[in-house]
Amino acid sequence: MLSETVSGEIIRIVGSENALTSPEERFCYAYDATDLTAMPDLVVFPGSAEEISQILELANRHRFPVVPRGAGTGRAGGSVPIRGGVVLVLTRMNRILEINAADLVAVVEPGVITGHLKKAAEEHGLYYPPDPGSADYCTIGGNVATGAGGAVAVQYGVTRDYVLGLTVVLPTGEIVDCGSRTMKGVVGYDLTRLFLGSEGTLGVIVRIVLRLVPRPESRQTLAAGFADLEAAARAVGQILQSGLTPTALEFMDRATLDCIRPVLPFPVPEGIQGLLMIAVDGQPKEVATRAAKMARLCREAGARLVLRAKDATEADRLWQARRAISPATFKVKPHKIAEDVAVPLSALPRLVAEVQEIARRRALPIICFGHAGDGNLHVNIMYDRTVEQERLAARRAVEELFTSVRRLCGTLSGEHGVGLAKAPYLGLELSPAMIALQRRLKRAFDPNNIMNPGKIFPPSPDQI
Numbered sequence: 001m002l003s004e005t006v007s008g009e010i011i012r013i014v015g016s017e018n019a020l021t022s023p024e025e026r027f028c029y030a031y032d033a034t035d036l037t038a039m040p041d042l043v044v045f046p047g048s049a050e051e052i053s054q055i056l057e058l059a060n061r062h063r064f065p066v067v068p069r070g071a072g073t074g075r076a077g078g079s080v081p082i083r084g085g086v087v088l089v090l091t092r093m094n095r096i097l098e099i100n101a102a103d104l105v106a107v108v109e110p111g112v113i114t115g116h117l118k119k120a121a122e123e124h125g126l127y128y129p130p131d132p133g134s135a136d137y138c139t140i141g142g143n144v145a146t147g148a149g150g151a152v153a154v155q156y157g158v159t160r161d162y163v164l165g166l167t168v169v170l171p172t173g174e175i176v177d178c179g180s181r182t183m184k185g186v187v188g189y190d191l192t193r194l195f196l197g198s199e200g201t202l203g204v205i206v207r208i209v210l211r212l213v214p215r216p217e218s219r220q221t222l223a224a225g226f227a228d229l230e231a232a233a234r235a236v237g238q239i240l241q242s243g244l245t246p247t248a249l250e251f252m253d254r255a256t257l258d259c260i261r262p263v264l265p266f267p268v269p270e271g272i273q274g275l276l277m278i279a280v281d282g283q284p285k286e287v288a289t290r291a292a293k294m295a296r297l298c299r300e301a302g303a304r305l306v307l308r309a310k311d312a313t314e315a316d317r318l319w320q321a322r323r324a325i326s327p328a329t330f331k332v333k334p335h336k337i338a339e340d341v342a343v344p345l346s347a348l349p350r351l352v353a354e355v356q357e358i359a360r361r362r363a364l365p366i367i368c369f370g371h372a373g374d375g376n377l378h379v380n381i382m383y384d385r386t387v388e389q390e391r392l393a394a395r396r397a398v399e400e401l402f403t404s405v406r407r408l409c410g411t412l413s414g415e416h417g418v419g420l421a422k423a424p425y426l427g428l429e430l431s432p433a434m435i436a437l438q439r440r441l442k443r444a445f446d447p448n449n450i451m452n453p454g455k456i457f458p459p460s461p462d463q464i
Helices: 004-014 023-027 049-062 114-123 140-146 191-195 229-241 254-263 284-300 312-323 325-331 345-362 388-407 423-428 432-445
Strands: 042-044 066-069 086-089 096-100 105-108 163-169 175-179 204-211 218-226 248-253 274-282 305-308 335-339 366-371 376-383
Touching (some): 023 042, 049 163, 049 204, 066 204, 105 114, 218 229, 218 284, 218 312, 229 248, 229 274, 248 254, 254 274, 274 284, 274 312, 335 388, 345 366, 345 376, 423 432
Parallel strands (some): 042 086, 066 086
Antiparallel strands (some): 163 175, 366 376
16 A cells, blocks of 8 residues: 555646546556456556656655556556556657658657557558457557457567667666667567567666558458358368468457458348458559469358458458457447457367367356458457356366467467456466476566565566
8 A cells, every 4th residue: 555655746747637646547447357356545647758767766765666658458467556556647648759761760759659650551551451440449558468459460470570669767866768669680689589579577668660661552341151160160271271361360269250241231141150351452453363272262262251352441341240259249248358369370269179178068158250361360269247157157168278279389468468457377388397487587687575465476576
């Protein structure tokens, strides 16, 4: 619990208009997009790196936790202040500082909404590819801190592939720059990559230099429906092996389609159990040729339904439906555990089959969709937490899912991060030696364990 003296000092740093102290106000920052909740002692909205530096110096002196937060869209509990302390909400730091078409870079503050950056880049004839499903409201800082991906990662890669440099406030208060604004750079250790995906445990990211690319001239969107889920999953591998290079290759099971049926731009026949959404970017003639070949390949792979968006409006409606999936799943049950596992591409059909078996065994609806083109599926275990049997079954389903994923040589998180939700399972993927090494790195950066404590690592005696 913060003392009144320390709280007053923090409020003096940011200004009383940028601090929340009442229980009702603070509760709005006690949770993210998970069901996990913990009350912060104080919520502040810093406006500069210097203010953050002063707060972290205080935190080291008085040993209180500091939890960085963007828009609170995370799905792993990464911004939940599990040990109280101060939540640093970075949404005031929301300026696009520079878009340089000559250098193909953007320089932004962490509170910039991802979708706003994408639109600003387009106004300069440029493209910022990473497109998490929450792009309309999540922040760049949160994307960097969690290693966010998105649908077009198949062709363009994920957030980490676009971060050239960072300015970070270290847990001890120093403000440092790492990386550069050049496409290459090998001077010293690559600390930029270390901060990427560190989930606020190593410092507070306050400035980001991002790589941009030329805006693609044309895009076409296809939808292919299959009567068998595993056939749809197998078709993913066939498409990727064809050399046709899809920009996006998304997968939806029947339960997903049922959730978004009202917003789809076309009817889906009852016999369709799995749908692939495919986007192709490039020069107009080349795009048309690749899209036609992809449609033919889908039919040869067993697709009963192959549709091509007739114009940009219909394509936008289809992608809007894709972005609507996550909130639409609550039609099925009032609560869910949303996992984002990833497996090697060849294991995708097996993963889909095993998820179906887990759903049958646990008698719970499990909705499966996501970025099939890079093996990253969102597995949503739907349940009612007020029903003890369902709550226990959901937890067992998570354990079985993770065990299956590791057996298939996959990872427990493709883009959401570890946070609080996955910390108990870290040992399924990382060896004791690797966990110990990462704990030592954490301690080197944050000797007093003030930065987002309790995240990533499972509990231990030293609580780091």
